[in-house]
Amino acid sequence: MRPPHKFSRDIPEKPSDIKRNLSIVLFFALIYAAGKFTRFNFSDLIEGMSEGGGFIKELFFPPDWAYMKRLIEPMKETIQISIVGTFFGSIVAIPFAILSARNFLRMPILTGIVRNFLGLFRTIPALVFAALFASVFGFGSFPGMMALIVFTAGLVAKLGFEAIESIDHGPVEALESSGATKLSILRFAIIPQILPQYLSFVLYSFEINIRASAVLGYVGAGGIANYYNRTLSYLQYARAGSIVLLTFVVVMALDLVSSRIRERLL
Amino acid sequence: MLEIRNISKTYPNGVQALSNVSLNIQKGEFVSIIGLSGAGKSTLLRSINKMIEMTEGDILFQGKSIREAKGKELRLIRRDIGMIFQSFNLVKRSRVITNVLCGRIAYHSPFVTFFGLYPKEDKQIAFEALDRVNILEKAYNRADELSGGQMQRVAIARSLAQEPILLLADEPVASLDPLTTIQVMDDLKRINRELGLTMLVNLHHVDLALKYSTRIIGLQAGKLVFDGHAKDVNDEVLKEIYGRELTSSEVLGEVEDAPSS
Numbered sequence: 001m002r003p004p005h006k007f008s009r010d011i012p013e014k015p016s017d018i019k020r021n022l023s024i025v026l027f028f029a030l031i032y033a034a035g036k037f038t039r040f041n042f043s044d045l046i047e048g049m050s051e052g053g054g055f056i057k058e059l060f061f062p063p064d065w066a067y068m069k070r071l072i073e074p075m076k077e078t079i080q081i082s083i084v085g086t087f088f089g090s091i092v093a094i095p096f097a098i099l100s101a102r103n104f105l106r107m108p109i110l111t112g113i114v115r116n117f118l119g120l121f122r123t124i125p126a127l128v129f130a131a132l133f134a135s136v137f138g139f140g141s142f143p144g145m146m147a148l149i150v151f152t153a154g155l156v157a158k159l160g161f162e163a164i165e166s167i168d169h170g171p172v173e174a175l176e177s178s179g180a181t182k183l184s185i186l187r188f189a190i191i192p193q194i195l196p197q198y199l200s201f202v203l204y205s206f207e208i209n210i211r212a213s214a215v216l217g218y219v220g221a222g223g224i225a226n227y228y229n230r231t232l233s234y235l236q237y238a239r240a241g242s243i244v245l246l247t248f249v250v251v252m253a254l255d256l257v258s259s260r261i262r263e264r265l266l
Numbered sequence: 267m268l269e270i271r272n273i274s275k276t277y278p279n280g281v282q283a284l285s286n287v288s289l290n291i292q293k294g295e296f297v298s299i300i301g302l303s304g305a306g307k308s309t310l311l312r313s314i315n316k317m318i319e320m321t322e323g324d325i326l327f328q329g330k331s332i333r334e335a336k337g338k339e340l341r342l343i344r345r346d347i348g349m350i351f352q353s354f355n356l357v358k359r360s361r362v363i364t365n366v367l368c369g370r371i372a373y374h375s376p377f378v379t380f381f382g383l384y385p386k387e388d389k390q391i392a393f394e395a396l397d398r399v400n401i402l403e404k405a406y407n408r409a410d411e412l413s414g415g416q417m418q419r420v421a422i423a424r425s426l427a428q429e430p431i432l433l434l435a436d437e438p439v440a441s442l443d444p445l446t447t448i449q450v451m452d453d454l455k456r457i458n459r460e461l462g463l464t465m466l467v468n469l470h471h472v473d474l475a476l477k478y479s480t481r482i483i484g485l486q487a488g489k490l491v492f493d494g495h496a497k498d499v500n501d502e503v504l505k506e507i508y509g510r511e512l513t514s515s516e517v518l519g520e521v522e523d524a525p526s527s
Contacts, residue, residue: 179372
């Protein structure tokens with residue numbers, strides 16, 4: 001038996017749970033409202049799943065191996081689009097990242113303008129850019145590359161300026177006090193600190209781009225997805241399945257290689 | 267060589283860090299600035315190379331106004347003033363020699379150094395600087411492989427590579443253990459003697475200041491309350507600077523003479 005304890009003061013009152021409980025109720029209410037709004041119901045889902053099973057069988061069993069050989073060229077194009085898009089996008093990102101970092105130039109107005117500009121671009125999905133560029137430059141891989149350049153620049157610039165803002169400021173101070181110019185400070189105090197992170201961002205955006213470029217063709221922006229349109233509109237499901245399968249394997253493989261390299265970098 | 271004329275500094279938040287401080291520093295002096303945290307030691311040091319802008323007064327470095335200097339003129343003044351820091355401020359991912367060569371940047375066009383193309387002579391200067399602080403053998407190690415004391419010596423070498431005529435040291439030993447502290451202070455003293463390099467050092471430990479300096483500056487709440495020879499610093503002076511008796515953290519205590527390594 002524990003000896004009785006005599007409290008020297010009152011035990012504090014338990015704070016009200018009302019805020020938490022209201023949050024929980026609100027959360028489920030929102031989910032319910034969303035389901036209602038989109039006319040979601042479970043019987044449709046189950047029905048769809050059983051139909052979907054048959055469809056999946058039609059897609060993948062057996063794959064159309066002969067057709068898959070014809071997909072190698074467009075698959076190469078898809079990979080090319082994502083490599084070129086990532087490469088040039090990452091280069092375009094550099095000046096934007098530098099201009100957006102609050103701790104480097106210390107020109108708040110310029111930084112604000114560039115940041116808002118970047119933010120605007122990041123709200124537009126790559127596929128929308130692709131459709132836009134396809135209508136401007138015509139169908140083919142060029143609008144796809146352009147779309148990925150813009151998308152990558154926005155992403156890498158954002159991650160880049162955050163990296164610049166999180167560097168150790170000490171070396172910057174040391175170089176400034178030795179009479180170095182801004183350009184030299186960038187070169188010797190900032191770049192060495194963020195280089196591994198920057199390379200990792202480039203690879204990360206490559207992983208995103210390879211997935212994005214696998215659907216760019218759908219809006220006429222080059223690469224493998226062009227063939228979805230062709231096969232699906234002729235109801236050639238086995239061929240469409242082959243495209244999905246090939247895309248899946250290639251994306252997985254590149255993703256794996258890229259994330260392995262990224263692990264090494266950091 | 268350095269004339270501090272009635273400088274004051276009020277920060278934008280209203281804190282007055284320095285009020286009406288005047289000093290003359292002669293070539294070859296080893297001057298320590300002591301005082302409580304927040305007394306204005308760092309602000310005084312950083313006003314000299316304009317890392318902080320004074321709000322009143324002026325500083326003349328070799329006759330040139332620090333307050334008026336900007337752009338290229340300021341960079342050339344800064345090139346002649348080395349600085350070392352409590353946290354060493356090395357680029358940890360870069361090699362030691364790359365860090366030391368950073369001291370040479372201000373001697374060249376940024377477009378030349380951008381590609382790391384330093385003249386042969388600069389590399390010689392950098393190696394000599396490393397040798398002077400006895401750490402030449404680490405030239406090709408990455409800076410993050412070094413201990414704290416070694417990092418501070420590399421930082422000293424970097425500032426020596428500037429071939430400065432004044433060295434500012436802002437709490438150079440505050441993040442070092444007592445033994446390394448002695449080694450780094452010995453290095454600074456030796457450089458002061460061998461090169462005749464003028465030293466202006468902020469120190470937290472009063473006994474270190476008394477042991478190494480030829481002259482002591484005491485700051486109290488932004489005001490200069492003592493300026494004189496180390497041997498003239500007595501309990502009364504310390505009481506004025508610190509407003510109380512010293513605490514044990516302000517005295518380093520007895521340390522065995524460090525083996526020279």
